[in-house]
Amino acid sequence: MLEGLLVDLVPYGKAFQDLDHRWMNSEASFWSSGGERHFMSEAMVAARHAQWAEERERTGGGSGVGFGVQTKDGKPLGYFGINWLAPAHRLAMLGAKIGEPEYWGGGYGTDALLLLLDYTFDWLDVRKAWLMTTSMNARVMRQMEKVGFRLEVRQRQSALADGVWYDWLAYGLLRDEWAGRATLVEQLGLRERAAALGSGAK
Amino acid sequence: MIEGTLVDLVPFEDDFATYLETWMNEEAWFRAHLWERREPHTEHDVKKFIERMEKDERGALIGFQAKSGDPIGALIFDHEWPRVRKAEARFFAGDSRYEGCDEVLDALLMLVRYCFETRNLHRLDAVALPFDEAKLDHLRRAGFVHEGTLRRHIRWDGDYVDMEMFGLLESEWPGYAAKVAELGLQPSGLEPKPKPEKKDEKKDGTG
Ligand SMILES: CC(C)(COP(=O)(O)OP(=O)(O)OC[C@H]1O[C@@H](n2cnc3c(N)ncnc32)[C@H](O)[C@@H]1OP(=O)(O)O)[C@@H](O)C(=O)NCCC(=O)NCCS
Numbered sequence: 001m002l003e004g005l006l007v008d009l010v011p012y013g014k015a016f017q018d019l020d021h022r023w024m025n026s027e028a029s030f031w032s033s034g035g036e037r038h039f040m041s042e043a044m045v046a047a048r049h050a051q052w053a054e055e056r057e058r059t060g061g062g063s064g065v066g067f068g069v070q071t072k073d074g075k076p077l078g079y080f081g082i083n084w085l086a087p088a089h090r091l092a093m094l095g096a097k098i099g100e101p102e103y104w105g106g107g108y109g110t111d112a113l114l115l116l117l118d119y120t121f122d123w124l125d126v127r128k129a130w131l132m133t134t135s136m137n138a139r140v141m142r143q144m145e146k147v148g149f150r151l152e153v154r155q156r157q158s159a160l161a162d163g164v165w166y167d168w169l170a171y172g173l174l175r176d177e178w179a180g181r182a183t184l185v186e187q188l189g190l191r192e193r194a195a196a197l198g199s200g201a202k
Numbered sequence: 203m204i205e206g207t208l209v210d211l212v213p214f215e216d217d218f219a220t221y222l223e224t225w226m227n228e229e230a231w232f233r234a235h236l237w238e239r240r241e242p243h244t245e246h247d248v249k250k251f252i253e254r255m256e257k258d259e260r261g262a263l264i265g266f267q268a269k270s271g272d273p274i275g276a277l278i279f280d281h282e283w284p285r286v287r288k289a290e291a292r293f294f295a296g297d298s299r300y301e302g303c304d305e306v307l308d309a310l311l312m313l314v315r316y317c318f319e320t321r322n323l324h325r326l327d328a329v330a331l332p333f334d335e336a337k338l339d340h341l342r343r344a345g346f347v348h349e350g351t352l353r354r355h356i357r358w359d360g361d362y363v364d365m366e367m368f369g370l371l372e373s374e375w376p377g378y379a380a381k382v383a384e385l386g387l388q389p390s391g392l393e394p395k396p397k398p399e400k401k402d403e404k405k406d407g408t409g
Contacts, residue, residue, distance in 0.1 A: 036285070088239045089356045127362065128354060153350030153367045158325055160286045170367070172353055 002067070002119055005185065005194040006111040009067035009080060009119075016068040016076050021045045023078065023099030032097040034134040034168065035161025065124075069098065069112045072194075077103055080112045082120060090127040092120050107193045110143055114190075117147070117173070118181040128174050134159040135167040146188055149173045204316065207382050208308040208389050209266045209274065211316065214252065218265040218273050220398045223248050225275070225296030233334050234278075234294040236356055236365065261289070264316075266309040272394035274300045277313045279326075287324035289317060291370075293340075302336035303390040308382075310344050314370065315378040328368040331358065338366065343385060346370045 002009040023029065024040045040048075056062040066081035083095035094116060098109055120126045133140040135154070144151070153170035160166070185191065204211045212218075225231055226243040243251075255263035261280035267273045275295040282289040291313055295306045317323045328346055330337040342348075346368035354362040376384070 086237065086356075089237075089362075091355065130352070130355075150353070151350075152352050155327065155349055155367070155369050156325075156347070157371055158286060158288055158327070158369070170350065170352060172355070174354060 002115040004111040004115045005072075005190045006106075006108050006197065007069050007071060007077065007115075009069055009112060009115050012066045012068040012079060012081075016079070017049055019076055019099060020049070023097065026099060027101055028078065028097050028099045030161070031137060031139075032095070034159040034166070035136075064093075065119075067116070069096075069108070071103075071108070077108060080109075080116050082116075082124075085124070085126070090125065092124065092126045092129050094120070094129055094131040096131075104139060107188075107190065109139070110146055110188060111190055111194075113143060113147055114181045114184055117178060121175050121178055126175070128172060130170060130172040132168050132170050134161070135169055136161055136164075141169070144171045147173070147184060148177060148179055150177075204312060206266075206308050206312040206378075207387050208305045209268060209312065211277065211309070211312050212265045212267055214255075214263045214265045214276070217398065218276070219248065219252055221273055221296055222252070222276070225294075226251070228296070228298065230275070230294040230296060230298060230301065233331055233337065234292050236329065236331060236358070264313070266305075266312070268300075268305055268392070268394065269389075270394045272392070273297070274305055275309065277309055279313065279317055279321075282321075282323070287322065289321075289323055289326060291317065291326045291328045297395065299392050300390060302339070303392070304385075304387040305390055306336070307340045307343055307385070308387055310340050311378060311381055311385075314344060314375060318372045318375050319378065324372050326370045328370070330366045330368070332364050332366055341368050344370070345374055345376075345381065347374070 021040065021042050024038050024045055029036065029038050052062070064082045064084055066079060069077045069080045071077060077100050078096070078098040080096045081094070082092045084093040096109060096112070098104060117129060120129050149171040150173070151169060152172045155168040157165040158168045223245055226248050232238060232240055252263065255261060255278070260282040261278065264277040265273060266275055266277055274297050275293065278292040279289045280292065291310070293306065293310050293313060295301045300306055314326060317326055328341055330341060347370065349367050349369045352365040352367060355365045356363060
């Protein structure tokens, strides 16, 4: 388990997989896929899990590293992970999906991202982390700015969402640009954010 | 077959497959497949690659040859994404004598033509390494727009290098005929190479 201030990163176990059906068919998937609307039955989601499990078995780990993200009191929120690890290039492509919209914009994602980057750079000795999002996704863009990623590529009109063309954006963070988790926790005031939550209604 | 100005696009028949055994181990191939780990490709790998592309519903492997019938290289469109009508455009001159020649540029124009005018795509992606002058030049002349640089993205010959990313929208494409008229393509006048010898199965050591 990777322990953060607002969230922890844990194995993507049954508690998470059971929620996948709802998350796959929700607004969260629309945002994470850049405009796709899924219609996935329970059976289709189960088949997907089986396929992932088989892949991991066959390749001895698969081509990425996936975590479940949960609140400090253990409520599953979604997925954070390395979707694609290219060891020959020491390059990791990241992906994220918080399935519960009421948690968006609350700092949970940034706390999770810092944990994931820490893991990616310090444990896997990766040299560059990158990810792609669309130009409609203001939350991710803001998050990139907060954590110090650079916008590297803007693929014009490559995403279609509800009939409108958007761009896919590629963001990159080189290891020597990574400020380190401790520094960013301070800079972004995550302790204060966590403390405020602790004293809140929950 | 689709006839172009300096080259024709043809199915990837046996003579191409024979050449591919050499091409797939040469520089131009690796520059067009820059994620690969530069593993040596055996005959078996080449066969598997062709089979995979033949079955691939989101891509195709197309040969291009000079007007003399001399096979030059391959066009690959891949990762076609039907919902947003886009795909990735790859091309390479297997016969390195043609590197940088207008035959290869014409092949790229023909690939764009095929993707926009036949397959009804909306957008094409393309990638080049920063020191691949010939490819950068072809992409620019074909009208691809530089959309950014993935900084120090991949390992290449002892260093971490950038990837130059390009895109072309259907709305930016004036049509094949107009593009050819604008560019004034010149044939290289290279002599066709001798046909490869047909392989004798029994000499393979398998029989
Ligand atoms: C992307 C995601 C993981 C980010 O996690 P998060 O917990 O929402 O992120 P944070 O709250 O830490 O940061 C988001 C920032 O965007 C800001 N923001 C929220 N809504 C915004 C909006 N509509 N416009 C501009 N900024 C916005 C937030 O205020 C916050 O910035 P702040 O800390 O300066 O206040 C999460 O929103 C999510 O899973 N969304 C749905 C799926 C998705 O988009 N996945 C990513 C695909 S690349």
